[in-house]
Amino acid sequence: MIRQGLLWLSEQQWVFDFARRNPLARPFARRFVPGEDLGEAVAVARQLAGRGISTSLDLLGESVTREADADAARAEYVAMVDRLAATGDGVEVNVSVKLTQMGFDIDEELCFQNVAAILDRARAAGGFVRLDMESSAYTQRTLDFFADRLFERWGAHCGVVIQTCLRRSAADVERLVAMGARVRLCKGAYLEPPAVAFPEKAEVDRNYVRLMERLLDDGNYPGLATHDEKLIEHARRYVQRHRIGEDRYEFQMLYGVRRDLQEKLRAAGHRMRVYVPFGTQWYPYLMRRLAERPANIAFILGNILREGRGSR
Numbered sequence: 111m112i113r114q115g116l117l118w119l120s121e122q123q124w125v126f127d128f129a130r131r132n133p134l135a136r137p138f139a140r141r142f143v144p145g146e147d148l149g150e151a152v153a154v155a156r157q158l159a160g161r162g163i164s165t166s167l168d169l170l171g172e173s174v175t176r177e178a179d180a181d182a183a184r185a186e187y188v189a190m191v192d193r194l195a196a197t198g199d200g201v202e203v204n205v206s207v208k209l210t211q212m213g214f215d216i217d218e219e220l221c222f223q224n225v226a227a228i229l230d231r232a233r234a235a236g237g238f239v240r241l242d243m244e245s246s247a248y249t250q251r252t253l254d255f256f257a258d259r260l261f262e263r264w265g266a267h268c269g270v271v272i273q274t275c276l277r278r279s280a281a282d283v284e285r286l287v288a289m290g291a292r293v294r295l296c297k298g299a300y301l302e303p304p305a306v307a308f309p310e311k312a313e314v315d316r317n318y319v320r321l322m323e324r325l326l327d328d329g330n331y332p333g334l335a336t337h338d339e340k341l342i343e344h345a346r347r348y349v350q351r352h353r354i355g356e357d358r359y360e361f362q363m364l365y366g367v368r369r370d371l372q373e374k375l376r377a378a379g380h381r382m383r384v385y386v387p388f389g390t391q392w393y394p395y396l397m398r399r400l401a402e403r404p405a406n407i408a409f410i411l412g413n414i415l416r417e418g419r420g421s422r
């Protein structure tokens with residue numbers, strides 16, 4: 111119930127407008143979004159690289175309805191790629207992009223031109239662009255766009271995301287394995303109807319195990335994006351048993367979530383990538399994080415109160 115409510119709120123523009131004006135909401139967001147500008151995100155990438163953890167930077171924003179906004183987002187991504195390429199210190203050129211931020215809902219050709227500009231730049235820098243996966247309304251279109259328009263031209267420089275909450279995902283994984291495409295595997299962050307998604311968490315988790323094993327066996331460098339310790343333990347045992355080298359997959363987690371586990375995996379010799387979102391459009395992202403773990407609301411409030419008391 112709480113999850114549904116928070117996910118519903120994540121789509122309400124009027125709540126976002128209220129939240130942005132509310133000074134209390136900013137420290138709330140900071141737990142998961144390190145800053146509003148690129149400089150802050152790059153500083154985090156540099157810090158993490160210093161600890162042997164790689165990153166994927168994400169300029170927050172989605173569901174763009176004006177061409178000018180899509181163009182502005184593209185320009186920011188191109189600048190981001192250039193900045194990452196110039197940073198050095200072990201920081202990789204790796205970004206995550208949402209197609210609806212690039213104009214997917216306005217005109218597919220506009221979206222293609224925007225994504226192509228980012229991909230060209232990323233390829234020139236030896237980098238990588240991941241298409242984040244949005245709600246199930248976009249799954250087919252996103253996968254077709256990737257397979258028909260991007261993969262042949264940019265191959266190893268681009269990848270997609272599969273959500274194990276969706277009933278269709280086993281078939282999608284087969285298609286992507288056959289193509290040799292890079293896949294990030296996650297459970298899925300959106301509110302989906304039972305017609306397309308497993309309603310029970312146990313089923314989502316079982317599907318994760320099944321698709322993770324498939325990708326570890328025959329996929330192209332899968333990104334195992336989860337904070338679920340049971341699934342991570344399963345992956346660790348599986349790669350050991352099947353003698354799958356640490357250079358054939360990576361674990362991925364979100365900025366601000368389970369930092370202890372991120373360190374533990376890295377220390378154990380696994381590759382670890384952290385997704386670092388930044389920008390002013392943090393509200394829907396924050397609400398999805400709160401929906402995943404409503405206890406976060408109390409946790410963050412507690413931190414804010416403690417810090418407030420400490421600074422007095």
Ligand SMILES: Cc1cc2nc3c(=O)[nH]c(=O)nc-3n(C[C@H](O)[C@H](O)[C@H](O)COP(=O)(O)OP(=O)(O)OC[C@H]3O[C@@H](n4cnc5c(N)ncnc54)[C@H](O)[C@@H]3O)c2cc1C
Pocket residue numbers: 241242243244271273296297298299300335336337338339362363364367368384385398399400402403406
């Ligand atoms: C790198 C990365 C990229 C992602 N990209 C996408 C994408 O493109 N599309 C998409 O739909 N979803 C994406 N997600 C989100 C994903 O689908 C899940 O919603 C999210 O990761 C929570 O699922 P979980 O696997 O951690 O398992 P859960 O069962 O939700 O959580 C397992 C445990 O992890 C911890 N945990 C999980 N979430 C949080 C949180 N927010 N705060 C604190 N603790 C938490 C808790 O201890 C929890 O018990 C991405 C996730 C990651 C890590």
